Each structure stands twice: as structure tokens, then as C-alpha cells.
Amino acid sequence: MEPEVSIEGSSMIQVAVIPIGTLPPNILRDYYSMLLPLHTIPLSSIRSFYTQHHKSPFSHQPWDSGSLRFKFVLAGAPPSPWDDFQSHRKTLAVIGILHCPSSPDLDHVMDLFSASCKPYNSSLVHRCFAFCPNDSQLEEGGKKEGNLRLFPPADRTTLEFHLNTMMQELAAYLLMEFEKWVLQAESSGTIIKTPLDSQASLSSEEVIKAKKRRLGRAQKTIGDFCLLAGSPVDANAHYSTALELARLTADYFWYAGALEGSVCALLIDRMGQKDSVLEEEVRYRYNSVILNYKKSQDNAQRVSPITFELEATLKLARYLCRRELAKEVVELLTTAADGARSLIDASDKLILYIEIARLYGSLGYQRKAAFFSRQVAQLYLQEENRLAAISAMQVLAMTTKAYHVQSRSSISDNSLHNKGIGSFNADSGKISHQSAVPLFESQWSTLQMVVLREILLSAVRAGDPLTAWSAAARLLRSYYPLITPAGQNGLANALSNSAERLPPGTRCADPALPFIRLHSFPLHPIQMDIVKRNPAREDWWVGSAPSGPFIYTPFSKGEPNNIKKRELIWIVGEPVQVLVELANPCGFDLRVDSIYLSVHSGNFDAFPVSVSLLPNSSKVITLSGIPTSVGPVTIPGCIVHCFGVITEHLFREVDNLLLGAAQGLVLSDPFRCCGSPKLKNVSVPNISVVPSLPLLVSRVVGGDAAIVLYEGEIRDVWISLANAGTVPIEQAHISLSGKNQDSVISYSCETLKSRLPLKPGAEVTFPVTLKAWQVGLVDADTGAGKTFSGSNMRRSKDGSSPSLLIHYAGPLKSSGDPPTDGSTVPPGRRLVVPLQICVLQGLSFVKAQLLSMEFPANVGENLPKLDGINNAFNDGLVDSETKMDRLVKIDPFRGSWGLRFLELELSNPTDVAFEIDVSVKLENSSSEDNQFSDQDATEYGYPKTRIDRDCSSRVLVPLEHFKLPVLDDSFFMKDTRADGIGGGRNASFSEKNTKAELNACIKNLISRIKVQWHSGRNSSGELNIKDAIQAALQTSVMDVLLPDPLTFGFRLVRNGFESEKPDPEKESKNVESPAASKGSVLAHEMTPMEVLVRNNTKDMIKMSLNITCRDVAGENCVDGTKATVLWTGVLSDITMEIPPLQQIKHSFCLHFLVPGEYTLVAAAVIDNASDILRARARTSSAAEPIFCRGPPYHVRVLGTA
Amino acid sequence: MATTACFIIVSRNDIPIYEAEVGVAAKREDAAQLHQFILHAALDVVQDLAWTTSAMYLKSVDRFNELVVSVYVTAGHTRLMLLHDSRNDDGIKSFFQEVHELYIKTLLNPLYLPGSRITSSHFDTKVRALARKYL
Known part of the structure; x- marks a missing residue:
């Protein structure tokens, strides 16, 4: 079989083009390419070379429109036994190509040429085209006669013109030879045989038959030559005769041949026309051709003319090969493919499949074409030699598109870009199924694996390591889940072996392992955060950073986590980091020799790192680099040097893969099968590089x-x-943030x-x-x-x-930059x-409580000074400077000595010891204690308390200046009128109102108390126990803070006037010498005394007063039978009225019979008590009498010594 | 039952979503691959042929050597393709119809994403049973 057969092929003159002498292949290719366009030589152009020796047998030669067609066969075709059957199969001319510089000896070369022409015994013309001769050769060649044609060195167009002329000469010569041959054949009548006939020549019957058939065959051959000579009309006439004769002699084979010729003549005659009638005619005649070829092989012969039948089928298919007639063509081609089994010669089969694949390809049936191409490749691979393997590899490379396993190098950038757009759509917003599917269309993994494996095999055999590497990489990367670990290992070995034969630094478009996806762009470390500057404002940083606690705002478009719109700013000269995740889903250890970010914008220096990945593992690694110049940066992927070859891994492709895996379109997710958690689709943000900025680095000393x-x-x-930067800092501002x-x-x-x-x-x-x-x-x-x-x-x-x-920020205009835009x-x-x-945890607070103590006052010559708080009670240790003395204070509104402590219970759960230091800061307050000499902002320190580790301790905080001077209804009545609520509920309301007032008071007090602690050498602090104190005080505040309505006091009356005008000197004397019977009374003496009752309210109080005296045992010693005290004056039911804020004296005398300790107590029942009093006393009903009792007063009665 | 039969369902995106060798012939890997190659190549023919007829069953559309490709195209352009060497046209038609029904049932599964691989073992069992019955 011959390749590239067509119906018009019968009119082509086969010319062998053979290189003579040594000829480099590229030069041969160059000369051959000049020859190829000269495949059609118009008859009109050869007239000058044509000389009519005798009457031309081609009477209808179309000299104006006709042409001779040539088919150049490089290195010639071996003569075949079927040459006689179809003249266009014969090599009718030989052209030798000679490159003179490489073969200087022309004589020797001419000998070589004649020797090379020998095998082509059917050739009618031999020409040797010698290119680039030197002067001596030109001279020498000029003398030579014969077949040598010299082409002096010239430019290409001149050469082509020269060559054209030579071809016209050759064509004219051939035409004359054809005429000669036809004339001779018509006269003598040559016997023409085909291999079909050779067997039959033995029988005499067959010889007679052959003689009969001879005429028809001769007519057919003459027709062939007419066709070759470019005269279809003559050819047709001869073919008609031949057909008639062949039909008569039942010479089916030759009949079919003549029919084929006649169709060719028809087409040449109607060159350029293509109508349905003609097409129908061709189809009809060719079906007949095929039928007759089939008929001819009915007789069981050793040699089968099936190739002619197949060729005829292919010719028809090629003629009809149009999309509209696809069904018919497919039918023809399927039939042709069926015929392959009957072909004995492997190369025939090869040609058949190649032709079928070509025809399917031109029909647009890429998958069919790929299928037959693969069959071709398999045939090549069966040959088991390197050249065949190279062919197989090349053929398989053509099928990759149909099977969707192309190497990335063969895909144009444009289509990649288009796919990229699709993936961007997938990135943004919700990923719809439809958008993901086209990325994985026609993923037929079984076939793809087989094809890739065959490419790998053929590439290994063909010795093309790069193709082998690429195929193995594609196979491993795309189909690792379908390959056994052993197979994966084998592929890894194939990769390494291929890489060994590649020069170092070889790049391949197809990435192998690992899978790389973008993990994240770490935000600037907080030390390097970049803030957009608003030059118009003093606080230029405001508004640039995302403010507010909300991560999501309903006003932002799209997904809240869509970081694509995020802008990333990198700074020239400052290293940046990008996290990528690598996965090795295969069963072998993967060693990545180096991996670094691939940046196409060229303003980034990436730092390579090397990684090794265990089988089925993934790893997040940090890739870093330094931006080198200002401008945008795009990071499409990583450059990986693995298995000895450098490849670029694009993030987008892995993203698409993961997308497909998520939808079940791809076999497996390489990251998930390595146990890596699912990751959001991270897209590369817009990165821009800005000039250097200052860089502050902080350090805690x-x-x-x-x-x-x-x-x-x-x-x-x-x-x-x-x-730490290279630019000075010109603006800086410190603020606080965080919790x-x-x-x-x-x-x-x-x-x-x-x-x-x-x-x-x-x-x-x-x-x-x-x-x-x-x-x-x-x-x-x-x-x-x-x-x-x-x-x-x-x-x-x-x-x-x-x-x-x-x-902080640098200068507003960087000095280095030209002032481009302000x-x-x-x-x-x-x-x-x-x-x-x-x-x-430091000292922990356990609880706080208010402790209150009361010491009874002694009845002395004078009342306890109501405002003389500084007086000490303890008469033995009177030292006004002693701080301890100050703790005990007379309560001016109660009359007795009162002592209040705030007890704080603290525990120390730590392992260090604490020292507690309580101090009360006194302020110049508006309270009545302003007589106090040293009260202005003095602090009173108290002894330190040490709490050891794991111990707890109580700290007493003395409280003073604590009473309010007046029991005022303002505490109680403040809001009642406004509220308009009746008096019955006043009490409860007023208490509430009071609390607000009191709280302020308490707070004031509390703020003055500081509990400081020290621990070790340099730890010190303050306990924050304000709330605790307040809580402790709150409960007892009413009792502690508010004065009683009445204050009772007793005193001795020595002289009548003494009480009237208290002598300060005496007072001081008393203080200085307390031993001088202060408050002491002798027995058996009339002791005049006074009781003082003070009204602390703002209302007149009417009451009845009672005075009792008790002995140590608590017995009433005034009344009763065993009274030990005699008295004059009234002691009970003394009715008196006290004006507001006034005091009233009531005098009486006591006579103590027995020395010892006595206690005087005054009590009063208040009549017609006001609401305030009721509220203070917490009575429930109005009828209940209000009882008011004073503090006890001690009287020491001395015996008469 | 046919000696060689390879059944494949190809989604509308030309992705095989189900494949099964249902013949009784001994399983050979290279043969199975060839079957798939033939079926893949036949898609070209089906692509043109499907629009020329209203029938779902396209009968045999292609052949390679003794192996014949019969195709059934659903309304959603999912193609049920059978490569076989027997000429049991009626059986094949019934087989296709029943598998189509099975396929529709699979599609009704809300957890099945149309166009993705059919991994249900139940489907596989049923298909093989149908192949034994009809082919």
C-alpha cells in the first residue's frame, strides 16, 4: 500500500529524489523544500523545451490549461511487482541532489549518481542537480554533457527560478518520453502482467485468456500514460476501450483499474468543479471499482489484491471526506479498518491505519483518529527498534489531545489562560457544579493512563529522556491513586533514570510531585504592620485599619472571608513569607531538592529551600523571599526542582484539582489522603511592593x-x-489597645x-x-x-x-524617589x-467585716468631750503621739467610747511572703472633724502585717470619723414628696434613698483606705478590695453611720459652777494627771451628778427619762429592798422636752453605801415620736413607744480609806 | 451470554462514570483497555448519530474487528455503551432499557451528584445481573 492515496494520484508522475555523495540532512531538507512547490508544471510553460519528433498520440492535449503533476519521493521507492498495473506507481524520473562543497570531485559524483539510478529501471529521465558549485566545478561541469545540471550560487528566489526552469525542461523531456512509449506500445503491444497472473501462466488455457486480455490491458496502460501526460480526454477514450475489453474478458482486476483511471480522468477534466452530479458519479464508479477489486480476489490466489481494494476505499473516503457525509465516510473507513486483518504485510497495515487516522482527523473525529493513531503506535512498538519507537512516540504525542493528557508545553498559553478564567470564576462566590465540570471533561483515566504509559515506554526506547520524564510525571501526578505503590516506585525510578540522562537544570513543563497549594499569606508580623497614611490628618493612622469589633459587616460584598480583594503590601528589602502546603500522596520518600516561589513579575528574589516528604504525608512549609523593586507581584506557583528536573507548579491547577475532588470528578484529593485538613480555597491576593519604610523593633529591657x-x-x-529600617522615623504616636x-x-x-x-x-x-x-x-x-x-x-x-x-512613619516624601505624584x-x-x-494570684481576699466595740465611759467631773475626739481613753498610757491611742475614739453622738475596725481576712496562697501595709489617707473633708490639727492629707500608717506563704491573716483597718453629726430627715424624707407616696411606707423608701447618699459617703471613706503590700525586694502593689469593703460596710451602715436620736452623758458636779464653764486648763490638768480621781467617787458621800441629754434631731423631742444604777452583778441598786445607793432628786419618769439640737441637764445626787463599780444608765421613752425616729428605731407600728437607751457609764466608788 | 462485553456509562461531559466487564471471557487487562479505547473512539460517531434519530437506542454504531459498539443515549445525553461480540439486538435493547431505569434511580438519589462516578455496589450488582439475563 502507498500512503496518501487519492483519486487524483493516478495522474501524478512519481519522481525519486536521491541525495548524491555526502549531504548533510538539513541541506538536503533545504533543497527538497525548494523542489516540493514545483509539483505542478503547466503544459504551457514547457513548450519551449518541447520538440515534436512525430505526431503526438495525445491528440487532445490541453496545452493551454493542462499540466503535468509530480510526486516527489525522497530517497525513492523500491520497485513493486504491481508497477505495471498502474503507471503512476512506477518511478519515471530520478533527480539526484548534489551539494558541491561537500563532494568536490564531479566525476566521482556522476559515477555515484549513475549507480544510484540503476535500481530505477522504469525511470525515463535522470537528472543530477548540483548546488553551490565553485568556479572550477562550474567550468568543469560546463564542459560535461548529460544529466548534470549546475546551479551557481545565488539567492533563494534565483535558485527557485532556476530550479523551476530545470523542472520544466525535465517535464518536457518526460512528455516526449511518454509519447515515445505510447507510440511504441500501440504498435508493438507489450505484455503486461501483474502478480495475479504469474501463477496462471502455466496453463495453456490461461495463456489464451491472457492474450485476449492483453489488448484491454494495453489500452488501460496507454490511458494511464495519457493521464500522466496531462491529457484526460485521451485517457478517457483509452479507458473506455479498456473497460469494454476487460469486461468482455472478465478481467475484473484490470477493469477496476481502468475504472479508477477513468474516474481520475473525469476529475482532472473537471478540475475545480465539484457538484453533486459529479460526486454521485464518482461515488457510483468507485463503488464499482471496490466491487470489482473484491471480485478479482474471489479466485483463491496466493497474492491478494486486497490492498487495491483498501486503497480504493480510502481514495473514495478521502474524496468524500466532509462533515456532511460523515456517516458515509465512517462506513467506508470502518470497512477499510476491517480489511486490516487480511493484510499480511505489517507496513501495509501501518499505512492503512495511518490513512484511516488521518481521514478521521480531517473529518473532525479526533477520538477516532486517536484510536487509530494508537494502533499505529502499537504497530511501531512491535518493531522494537529505536526509529520505530521514535515514530511511535511522535504518533502518540499526537493522540494526547484527544485523550486529554497533553503535555503542558503543547498547550498554548491562550487556552491555559481561558481555563484560568474559569477557575477564577470558581474561586469567587459559590462554586457551582457546572463551572467545575468543564475542567475535568473527558477525564477517562483508564485510557489516559495507558496512553501515558505507552508514551513513557516509547520514549524510553526512543532514548528521549525529557519526553519520558514528562510522561512519567503526568502519569504519577494525575493517576497516583490508581497505581500500586510498586508502580509508583517504578515511575519514580523512571523519573530519576530519565533525569540522569538529561543535562542538569533541564526544565519541563509538566510538574511531577509534590502537590503544592497555597496555605496562607502570613500577615505582617505585628512588628511590621503597614498602615495607610492619611496625610491630611494629624492622627494619620485613623480609619486605615479595620476598626471595630466586627469581623463581618453586612455592607461588605461577597463572602466575609473572601480575601481576594485583600491587598497585600510588601516592602522592598524586607523578607516576606508565604506558607505553602506540600503533599506526597505516593508510597515513596520524596526529596524536593529545592522549592521556591515562582514570580513572573521579576521584582522578587525567592529563596529556595529543600524538603523531604515521607510517603503519604503533607507538610506546610514557609517560602520566603525579598521584594527587590517597586511594583505589583504575582505568584502563580512554585518552581520545584525534584527528580532532577525543574518544573513549575501552579497553585491554580491544584485548586482546580481539589475542586474536582470535592465534586467526585477526580479520583482523590492528594491533600486529604495525606491526612491534611480541609483548607479553604486561598487565592493569591493582589500584592504590591512599596519602597522602603522605617522599621521599629521593640524590646523589653x-x-x-x-x-x-x-x-x-x-x-x-x-x-x-x-x-531597624533604612529610613528615619519622623512621626510616632503611642496608644493602648487590647484588654x-x-x-x-x-x-x-x-x-x-x-x-x-x-x-x-x-x-x-x-x-x-x-x-x-x-x-x-x-x-x-x-x-x-x-x-x-x-x-x-x-x-x-x-x-x-x-x-x-x-x-510611626517615615518622611512624607521619600528623598530617593522622584516626585511622581503627590x-x-x-x-x-x-x-x-x-x-x-x-x-x-497574689493575696486573696477572703472576707471583710466591720467590727464595732464599745467601751463604757467613766463618769467623771466633766462629760466626755463631744468633739474632743483626740482624747485617749486608756488613762495609763496617755501619749498623744502614740498612734495606737488614736484608734480609740469617743463617739460624740453616742456618748461612749467606740472603736470600729474593718477586719479584712486575707490569705496568701502563693509561695512568697507578703507584708501588708494599711494606711488611711485623711483628706480635708467637709465633715465636722475639721478641728483635727493634722488631718490635711496625712497618711496614717499602721504596723505592717506579714503573711507567710500558705497562711492567712486578718488585718484590722481602723475606721474613724464615721458618724454623721445630725440625724436628719433629709436622709429619710428626701424623695417621698416627689414620689408622692404615703408616710406609711416612708421608712422603706427612705432607706433606699439614704443608701445612695451613704454610698457616696462610704466611697469617700473607702477611697482613703489603702492596703498596700510588699513582697520580696521589688514587688509592691495595692490590694483592690474596695468592693469588698463596701459590701462589708453596706450591711451595718445604718447602725454605724447614723447617730442615735438622743445622746446621754453623766458627769460629777463638784462645784456648782464647774459644769457651767469648763476650764480648759483644768481639762488639760485632768489630762495630764488622770490619776487625780478623774471620775472616782468616794463612798458614804453625797455625790452630786448631772445627766445630760442631747437631742440630735431637728425636732423637739418630748420624753420621759429614767436613770438606773447597777452594781457589778447587774442588780439594780437604787430601787428595791437591798438598795445600796441612796439618792436625792428624781431618777425616774422625768418628763422633759428638748429643743432641737440642744441639750438639757438634769441634776441629782447619789449616795453610795458600798464601794465598788457601778454602772449608770440613762434611758428615755420618747412620746409622740416623729417618723424619723420611728424609721431610725425600725418600729413597725405607730403605737409602739420609742425607747432610747444611752450607753452605760462606769462609776468607781472608792471606800474611805 | 456474550463472551466479550464491556459496559460503560459515559456522562454528558464524556467522563466514564461506570465501567464493567460483563463478558464471560477471561479477563485480560490489555483487552479491557482496548475495549475502552474502542468505546472512547465510538463517542465521535455517537455524537453525530444521536441527533439524527429520536430513538434512544442507536443500535450498533461502530465496530472494530469483531467487536461491535451498541449505544443507548438518554435524554440527558448520558450514553450507555456496550461493546460486544454477539448479535443479540433485542437482548441488548432490553439490557439498555433496564440499566437506564437503574440509572434514573441513581439520579434520584439526592446524595448522588449528576456527572460523578457511580460507586454504588448495588447498582453494580444489578447491572451484572441484567447482563447475565440479557446478553
């Missing part, structure tokens, strides 16, 4: 470790900032500002005062937890530390200095 503080501890921390901001008491922004501009390399240190917050009160017992307000509950977690936010200002930066405070 004394180590960057966490600052360990106990609760309430106050400490200074020094923070050092250094400019527990109130724990930063102060920071020195001025220190930093005073050092601006901070030159590169400069450093500044400033202090920050910290106060540790409370550790979460989770452990506190529930009771206590309830009393402390919920707002105080702070959960201590990681990240609860505050941070210093330092916004609108763009280099951005500023933000440095977050996290103050890593670790708060340890």
Missing part, C-alpha cells in the same frame, strides 16, 4: 519574657525601641516624640508603669462571688494583656508591643 506580676502589683517596665488597658497606668509618649526623627539604628527607651489586674475570681467561694459584683469577674485568659500600639504618600507602620503580663 530586661528580657522579653512575660512580666510576672502579682495581683495589684505596680511596676515600671522599660521598653526600648530601635529603628486590660487600665492596667497600664502611664507610658511616656513624650520620650519617644522628643527623640524624633529617629535615625536608622537609633534607639530610644521609655518607661511604662503597669499595675496588675485581678486574676479571675473563679476560685472564690460562691457566697463571696455573689457579693462581689459580676462586673468584677474577669476571666483571665491568654491574650488578656494590653498592648502598646505605636504608629497623592501617594508612603504608608506608615504600626508596631504592636504586647506587654506580656502574667498575673499571678
Whole structure:
């Protein structure tokens, strides 16, 4: 069989083109390419070379329109036994191609040429075209006669013109030869045989038959020559005769041949026309041709003319090969393919399949074409030699498109780009099924694997390591789930073996392993955060950073986590990092020699790293690099050097793969099968590189470790900032952020500002005062937890530390840059200095309670000074300077000595000892105690209390100046009128109202109490127990804070006038010499006494007073039978009225019979009590009498010595 | 039953979503591959042929050597393709119809994504039983 057969092929003159002497292949190819366009030589152009020797047998030669057609066969075709059957199969001319510079000896070359022409015994013309002869050769060749044609060196067009002329000469010569041959054949009548006839020549019957057939065959051959001579009309006439004769002699084979010739003549005659009538005619005649060829092989012969039948089928198929007639063509081609089994010669089969594949291809049936191409490749592979393997490889490479396993190098950038657009659509928004599917269309993995395996096999045999590598890489990458671990290992070996034969640094378009996907772009480390600068504002950083606590805002478009719109800013010269995830889903150890980011924009220096991946493992690695110049940066993927070859792995492709895996379109997700968690689709944000910015680096002086503080501890921390960039810092501002901001008491922004501009390399240190917050009160017992307000509950977690936010920026215009546009200002930066405070639980507060003590007063010559609070009770140790003395105070509104402590119970669960230092700061308040000499902002320290580890202790905080001077209805009545609520419920309301008032008072008091602690050398702080104190005070505030309505006091009356005008001197004397019978009374003496009753309210109080005297045993010693005290005056039911805020004296005398200790108590029943009094006494009904009792007064009665 | 039969369902996107060798002939890997190659190539013919007729069953559309490709095209352009060497046209038609019904049942499964691989073992069992019955 011959390749590329067509119906018109019968009119082509076969010319062998053979290289003569040594001829480099590329030069031969060059000359051959010049020859190829000369396949059609018009008859009109050969006239000048044509000389009519005798009358031409081609009487209807179309000299104006006709032409001779040539078919150039490089290196010639071997003569076949079927040559006589169809003249166009004969090699009718030989053209030798000679490249003179490489073969200088022309004589020798001509000998070679004649020798080469020998095998072509059917050739009528021999020509040797010698190119590029030198002068001597030209001279020598000019003398030579014969077949040598010299082409002097010239440019290509001249050469082509020259060659054209030579071909016209050759064509004219051939035409004359054809005429000669036809004339001879017509006269003599040659016997023409085919292999079909050779067997039959033995029988005489057959000889007679052959003689009969001879005429028809001769006519057919003459027709062939007419066709070759370009005269279809003559040919047709001869074919008609031949057909008639062949039909008569039942010479089916030759009949079919003549019919074929006649169709060719028809087509040549009607060159350029193509109508349905003609097509129908051709189809009809060719079907007949095929039928007759089939008939001819009925007789069981050793040689079968099936190839002619198949060729005829292919010819018809090629003629009809149009989309509209696809069905018919497919039918023809299927029949042809069936015929392949009857073909004995392997090369015939090869040609058949090639032709079928070509025809399917031109029909647009790519898959069919691929199928037959693969059959061709298999035939080639059966040959088991390198050239065949190369052919197989090339043929298989053509099928890859149909099977969708193309190498990336063969896909044009355009189609890649289109696919890319699809994937971008998939990235944004919801991924619809439809958008993902086209990416995986026609993924027929079984076939794809087979094809790739065959490419690999043929490439290995053909010795093409790059193709082998590429095929193995595609196979491994796309189909690893379908390959056994052993097979995967084999592929890995194939990759390594191929790489060994490749020069180092070879690049391949097809990536192998590992799979690489973008993991994340780490945000700038907080030290390097970039903030857009608003040059119009003083606080230029405001509004640039996302503010507010909301991650999601309903106003942002698209998905909240869509980071594609995110802009990333990189800075020239500052290293950046990108996290990528690698996966090795195969069963072998994968060694990635180097991997780095692939940046096409050229302004980025990527740093390679090497990784090794265990079988079925994935790894997130950090790839880094440095932007080198300003501009946008795009990162489509990574460059990987693995298995000895450099490949580019695009992130987009893996994303598409994962998308397909998620929808069940792809076999498996390489990352999931390595146990890597599912990751959101990360797309590359828009990255732009900006010029250098300043860079602040912070350091906590004394180590960057966490600052360990106990609760309430106050400490200074020094923070050092250094400019590590190359640009000075011109603007800086410090603010606070994060939780527990109130724990930063102060920071020195001025220190930093005073050092601006901070030159590169400069450093500044400033202090920050910290106060540790409370550790979460989770452990506190529930009771206590309830009393402390919920707002105080702070959960201590990681990240609860505050941070210093330092916004800083370089100069507004960078000096190095040309002033391009004023609108763009280099951005500023933000440095977050996290103050890593670790708060340890310090002293823990257990409970607080208010303790109140009362000491009875002694009845002395004078009343306890109502306002002389400074007086000491303890007469033995009177030292006005002793601080302890101050603890005991006379309660002016109660009359007795009262002592109040706030008892704080503290425990120390830590492992260090604490020292507690309580101090009360006295302020210049508006209270009545302003006589107090040293009260102005003095602090009273009390002895320190030490609490050892794991111990608890109580600390007493003395409270003073605590009573209100007047029992005023303002406490109770304030809001009743406004509320318009009746008096019956006044009490409860007024208490509420009072509380607000009191709370302010309490707070004032509490704020003066400071409980400070020290631990170790440098830990000190303050306990935050304000709430606890308030809670403790709240319960007993009414009793403690409000004065009784009446104050009772007793005193001795020595002289009548003494009481009237208390002598300060005497007073002081008393103080100085308390031993002088202060408050002592002798027995058996009349002792005049006075009781003083003071009204503390603003109302007149009417009451009846009773005075009782009790002895040590508590017996009433005034009344009763065993009275030991005699008295004069009234002691009971003394009715008196006291005007508001006044006091009234009532005098009486007592006579003690027995020395000892006595107690005087005054009590009163108030008549017509007001609401205030009722509220104070907490009575429920109005009828209940209000009883008011004074504090006891001690009287020491001395015996008469 | 046919000695060689390879049944494949090809989705409208030309992705094989189900494949089964249902012949009684000894399984050979290279033969199975060839079967798939033939079926894949026949898609070209089916592509043109499907629009020329309203019938779903396209009968035999293609052949290679002794192997014949019969195709049944569903309304959604899913192609049920059978490569066989027997000439039991009626059986094949019934086989296709019943498999089509099975396929529709699979499609009704809300968890099945149309166009993805059919991995149901129940489907596989049923198809093989139908092949034994009809082919």
C-alpha cells in the first residue's frame, strides 16, 4: 500500500529524489523544500523545451490549461511487482541532489549518481542537480554533457527560478518520453502482467485468456500514460476501450483499474468543479471499482489484491471526506479498518491505519483518529527498534489531545489562560457544579493512563529522556491513586533514570510531585504592620485599619472571608513569607531538592529551600523571599526542582484539582489522603511592593519574657525601641489597645516624640508603669462571688494583656524617589508591643467585716468631750503621739467610747511572703472633724502585717470619723414628696434613698483606705478590695453611720459652777494627771451628778427619762429592798422636752453605801415620736413607744480609806 | 451470554462514570483497555448519530474487528455503551432499557451528584445481573 492515496494520484508522475555523495540532512531538507512547490508544471510553460519528433498520440492535449503533476519521493521507492498495473506507481524520473562543497570531485559524483539510478529501471529521465558549485566545478561541469545540471550560487528566489526552469525542461523531456512509449506500445503491444497472473501462466488455457486480455490491458496502460501526460480526454477514450475489453474478458482486476483511471480522468477534466452530479458519479464508479477489486480476489490466489481494494476505499473516503457525509465516510473507513486483518504485510497495515487516522482527523473525529493513531503506535512498538519507537512516540504525542493528557508545553498559553478564567470564576462566590465540570471533561483515566504509559515506554526506547520524564510525571501526578505503590516506585525510578540522562537544570513543563497549594499569606508580623497614611490628618493612622469589633459587616460584598480583594503590601528589602502546603500522596520518600516561589513579575528574589516528604504525608512549609523593586507581584506557583528536573507548579491547577475532588470528578484529593485538613480555597491576593519604610523593633529591657506580676502589683517596665529600617522615623504616636488597658497606668509618649526623627539604628527607651489586674475570681467561694459584683469577674485568659500600639512613619516624601505624584504618600507602620503580663494570684481576699466595740465611759467631773475626739481613753498610757491611742475614739453622738475596725481576712496562697501595709489617707473633708490639727492629707500608717506563704491573716483597718453629726430627715424624707407616696411606707423608701447618699459617703471613706503590700525586694502593689469593703460596710451602715436620736452623758458636779464653764486648763490638768480621781467617787458621800441629754434631731423631742444604777452583778441598786445607793432628786419618769439640737441637764445626787463599780444608765421613752425616729428605731407600728437607751457609764466608788 | 462485553456509562461531559466487564471471557487487562479505547473512539460517531434519530437506542454504531459498539443515549445525553461480540439486538435493547431505569434511580438519589462516578455496589450488582439475563 502507498500512503496518501487519492483519486487524483493516478495522474501524478512519481519522481525519486536521491541525495548524491555526502549531504548533510538539513541541506538536503533545504533543497527538497525548494523542489516540493514545483509539483505542478503547466503544459504551457514547457513548450519551449518541447520538440515534436512525430505526431503526438495525445491528440487532445490541453496545452493551454493542462499540466503535468509530480510526486516527489525522497530517497525513492523500491520497485513493486504491481508497477505495471498502474503507471503512476512506477518511478519515471530520478533527480539526484548534489551539494558541491561537500563532494568536490564531479566525476566521482556522476559515477555515484549513475549507480544510484540503476535500481530505477522504469525511470525515463535522470537528472543530477548540483548546488553551490565553485568556479572550477562550474567550468568543469560546463564542459560535461548529460544529466548534470549546475546551479551557481545565488539567492533563494534565483535558485527557485532556476530550479523551476530545470523542472520544466525535465517535464518536457518526460512528455516526449511518454509519447515515445505510447507510440511504441500501440504498435508493438507489450505484455503486461501483474502478480495475479504469474501463477496462471502455466496453463495453456490461461495463456489464451491472457492474450485476449492483453489488448484491454494495453489500452488501460496507454490511458494511464495519457493521464500522466496531462491529457484526460485521451485517457478517457483509452479507458473506455479498456473497460469494454476487460469486461468482455472478465478481467475484473484490470477493469477496476481502468475504472479508477477513468474516474481520475473525469476529475482532472473537471478540475475545480465539484457538484453533486459529479460526486454521485464518482461515488457510483468507485463503488464499482471496490466491487470489482473484491471480485478479482474471489479466485483463491496466493497474492491478494486486497490492498487495491483498501486503497480504493480510502481514495473514495478521502474524496468524500466532509462533515456532511460523515456517516458515509465512517462506513467506508470502518470497512477499510476491517480489511486490516487480511493484510499480511505489517507496513501495509501501518499505512492503512495511518490513512484511516488521518481521514478521521480531517473529518473532525479526533477520538477516532486517536484510536487509530494508537494502533499505529502499537504497530511501531512491535518493531522494537529505536526509529520505530521514535515514530511511535511522535504518533502518540499526537493522540494526547484527544485523550486529554497533553503535555503542558503543547498547550498554548491562550487556552491555559481561558481555563484560568474559569477557575477564577470558581474561586469567587459559590462554586457551582457546572463551572467545575468543564475542567475535568473527558477525564477517562483508564485510557489516559495507558496512553501515558505507552508514551513513557516509547520514549524510553526512543532514548528521549525529557519526553519520558514528562510522561512519567503526568502519569504519577494525575493517576497516583490508581497505581500500586510498586508502580509508583517504578515511575519514580523512571523519573530519576530519565533525569540522569538529561543535562542538569533541564526544565519541563509538566510538574511531577509534590502537590503544592497555597496555605496562607502570613500577615505582617505585628512588628511590621503597614498602615495607610492619611496625610491630611494629624492622627494619620485613623480609619486605615479595620476598626471595630466586627469581623463581618453586612455592607461588605461577597463572602466575609473572601480575601481576594485583600491587598497585600510588601516592602522592598524586607523578607516576606508565604506558607505553602506540600503533599506526597505516593508510597515513596520524596526529596524536593529545592522549592521556591515562582514570580513572573521579576521584582522578587525567592529563596529556595529543600524538603523531604515521607510517603503519604503533607507538610506546610514557609517560602520566603525579598521584594527587590517597586511594583505589583504575582505568584502563580512554585518552581520545584525534584527528580532532577525543574518544573513549575501552579497553585491554580491544584485548586482546580481539589475542586474536582470535592465534586467526585477526580479520583482523590492528594491533600486529604495525606491526612491534611480541609483548607479553604486561598487565592493569591493582589500584592504590591512599596519602597522602603522605617522599621521599629521593640524590646523589653530586661528580657522579653512575660512580666510576672502579682495581683495589684505596680511596676515600671522599660521598653526600648530601635529603628531597624533604612529610613528615619519622623512621626510616632503611642496608644493602648487590647484588654486590660487600665492596667497600664502611664507610658511616656513624650520620650519617644522628643527623640524624633529617629535615625536608622537609633534607639530610644521609655518607661511604662503597669499595675496588675485581678486574676479571675473563679476560685472564690460562691457566697463571696455573689457579693462581689459580676462586673468584677474577669476571666483571665491568654491574650488578656494590653498592648502598646505605636504608629510611626517615615518622611512624607521619600528623598530617593522622584516626585511622581503627590497623592501617594508612603504608608506608615504600626508596631504592636504586647506587654506580656502574667498575673499571678497574689493575696486573696477572703472576707471583710466591720467590727464595732464599745467601751463604757467613766463618769467623771466633766462629760466626755463631744468633739474632743483626740482624747485617749486608756488613762495609763496617755501619749498623744502614740498612734495606737488614736484608734480609740469617743463617739460624740453616742456618748461612749467606740472603736470600729474593718477586719479584712486575707490569705496568701502563693509561695512568697507578703507584708501588708494599711494606711488611711485623711483628706480635708467637709465633715465636722475639721478641728483635727493634722488631718490635711496625712497618711496614717499602721504596723505592717506579714503573711507567710500558705497562711492567712486578718488585718484590722481602723475606721474613724464615721458618724454623721445630725440625724436628719433629709436622709429619710428626701424623695417621698416627689414620689408622692404615703408616710406609711416612708421608712422603706427612705432607706433606699439614704443608701445612695451613704454610698457616696462610704466611697469617700473607702477611697482613703489603702492596703498596700510588699513582697520580696521589688514587688509592691495595692490590694483592690474596695468592693469588698463596701459590701462589708453596706450591711451595718445604718447602725454605724447614723447617730442615735438622743445622746446621754453623766458627769460629777463638784462645784456648782464647774459644769457651767469648763476650764480648759483644768481639762488639760485632768489630762495630764488622770490619776487625780478623774471620775472616782468616794463612798458614804453625797455625790452630786448631772445627766445630760442631747437631742440630735431637728425636732423637739418630748420624753420621759429614767436613770438606773447597777452594781457589778447587774442588780439594780437604787430601787428595791437591798438598795445600796441612796439618792436625792428624781431618777425616774422625768418628763422633759428638748429643743432641737440642744441639750438639757438634769441634776441629782447619789449616795453610795458600798464601794465598788457601778454602772449608770440613762434611758428615755420618747412620746409622740416623729417618723424619723420611728424609721431610725425600725418600729413597725405607730403605737409602739420609742425607747432610747444611752450607753452605760462606769462609776468607781472608792471606800474611805 | 456474550463472551466479550464491556459496559460503560459515559456522562454528558464524556467522563466514564461506570465501567464493567460483563463478558464471560477471561479477563485480560490489555483487552479491557482496548475495549475502552474502542468505546472512547465510538463517542465521535455517537455524537453525530444521536441527533439524527429520536430513538434512544442507536443500535450498533461502530465496530472494530469483531467487536461491535451498541449505544443507548438518554435524554440527558448520558450514553450507555456496550461493546460486544454477539448479535443479540433485542437482548441488548432490553439490557439498555433496564440499566437506564437503574440509572434514573441513581439520579434520584439526592446524595448522588449528576456527572460523578457511580460507586454504588448495588447498582453494580444489578447491572451484572441484567447482563447475565440479557446478553
